[in-house]
Amino acid sequence: xxxxxxxxxxLIDRFGRHVTYVRLSxxxxxxxxxxxxMSEEMSFLPRAQLLTLEEMALLxxxxxxxxxxKIRITGGEPLVRKNVIWLFxxxxxxxxxxxxxxxxxxxxxxxxxxxxRQAGVRRINVSLDSLDPDRFRAITxxxxxxxxxxxxxxxxxxxxxxxxxxxxxxxxxxxxxxLDLVQFVVERGMxxxxxxxxxLGLITEHDRAxxxxxxxxxxxxxxxxxxxxxxxxxxxxxxxxxxxxGTATKVGFISPHSHNFCDACNRVRVTTEGRLLxxxxxxxxxxxxxxxxxxxxxxxxxxxxxxAAMELKPKGHDFxxxxxxxxxRHMSVTGx
Ligand code: SAM
Ligand code: SF4
Numbered sequence: 001x002x003x004x005x006x007x008x009x010x011l012i013d014r015f016g017r018h019v020t021y022v023r024l025s026x027x028x029x030x031x032x033x034x035x036x037x038m039s040e041e042m043s044f045l046p047r048a049q050l051l052t053l054e055e056m057a058l059l060x061x062x063x064x065x066x067x068x069x070k071i072r073i074t075g076g077e078p079l080v081r082k083n084v085i086w087l088f089x090x091x092x093x094x095x096x097x098x099x100x101x102x103x104x105x106x107x108x109x110x111x112x113x114x115x116x117r118q119a120g121v122r123r124i125n126v127s128l129d130s131l132d133p134d135r136f137r138a139i140t141x142x143x144x145x146x147x148x149x150x151x152x153x154x155x156x157x158x159x160x161x162x163x164x165x166x167x168x169x170x171x172x173x174x175x176x177x178x179l180d181l182v183q184f185v186v187e188r189g190m191x192x193x194x195x196x197x198x199x200l201g202l203i204t205e206h207d208r209a210x211x212x213x214x215x216x217x218x219x220x221x222x223x224x225x226x227x228x229x230x231x232x233x234x235x236x237x238x239x240x241x242x243x244x245x246g247t248a249t250k251v252g253f254i255s256p257h258s259h260n261f262c263d264a265c266n267r268v269r270v271t272t273e274g275r276l277l278x279x280x281x282x283x284x285x286x287x288x289x290x291x292x293x294x295x296x297x298x299x300x301x302x303x304x305x306x307x308a309a310m311e312l313k314p315k316g317h318d319f320x321x322x323x324x325x326x327x328x329r330h331m332s333v334t335g336x
Pocket of ligand 1: 030036037074075076077078103104105125126127166167168195196197198
């Protein structure tokens with residue numbers, strides 16, 4: 001064995017894919033109610049069903065000892081979970097972890113940006129679908145644009161290496177702001193990814209097939225004002241990136257309806273309840289909370305369960321826009 005063998009990924013599924021990236025949902029709760037993500041009235045999980053932060057930290061240790069190098073904290077809104085900074089600090093000190101990152105709606109960033117940066121988070125994603133306060137309120141149902149913009153400014157001041165904006169592109173809802181949003185990130189040296197809406201969870205507010213906008217349409221819109229040069233950057237997920245020459249900005253397009261990325265899929269998710277999901281679009285899972293609670297603190301058992309779960313990872317997802325039944329998990333439970 002060569003001297004680098006300890007760095008080789010050890011989570012390998014039946015199709016030879018190496019799992020090196022975990023998305024961990026730390027809460028299903030949120031201070032927003034985005035129309036594509038939640039219904040107006042949501043019932044959230046009882047707290048006893050959620051993993052504790054200590055259990056999550058142990059999971060992080062198990063995964064990194066199995067070769068995982070990147071953990072993204074998501075939710076729900078991760079920053080509404082009490083003491084979540086403790087978890088960032090615990091994960092941030094794990095040897096083997098190269099990247100600890102976060103997806104947030106930005107509402108609490110003003111308060112937490114500096115602590116996150118100090119815990120070792122170097123890049124963050126902030127979701128932002130509109131620069132118009134009324135429209136922002138309509139899409140999030142309750143959110144304040146001012147607060148999110150102040151959060152983004154605080155993140156810039158805290159010195160993250162990169163801030164990326166995530167925008168769900170929706171026809172007749174925010175598609176007329178695509179160019180403005182790109183301008184916004186270009187001026188601030190940030191990146192932006194446009195996400196196609198995914199059919200996750202039952203929502204009441206709109207018909208997804210009507211608001212659906214493909215990445216190709218979004219890209220054509222951007223190309224009307226900005227030069228786009230394809231980049232070969234790949235994160236092993238459903239995102240493709242383009243550069244805007246003369247700027248620091250990368251533009252990503254996340255097309256979950258495409259199957260092209262499944263072959264290179266390098267990721268798994270852990271739900272708030274400790275269910276290890278092997279594919280965002282399928283139900284294959286393993287209950288890691290059961291292992292954690294039957295054998296508290298037993299790192300080896302946890303690692304065995306994770307290795308065994310690799311056998312369950314399916315070849316690909318199966319999203320269809322118009323077909324029902326759809327998956328009954330909301331994005332806030334699986335971790336976006
Ligand atoms: N609350 C945080 C936030 O909004 O960034 C993190 C969790 S949220 C579920 C993660 C990402 O998923 C957000 O960028 C959000 O816009 C996106 N999202 C939620 N529901 C979606 C859906 N049905 N289709 C596509 N993207 C969705
Ligand atoms: Fe909350 Fe994020 Fe879902 Fe919006 S997308 S409701 S901010 S979890």
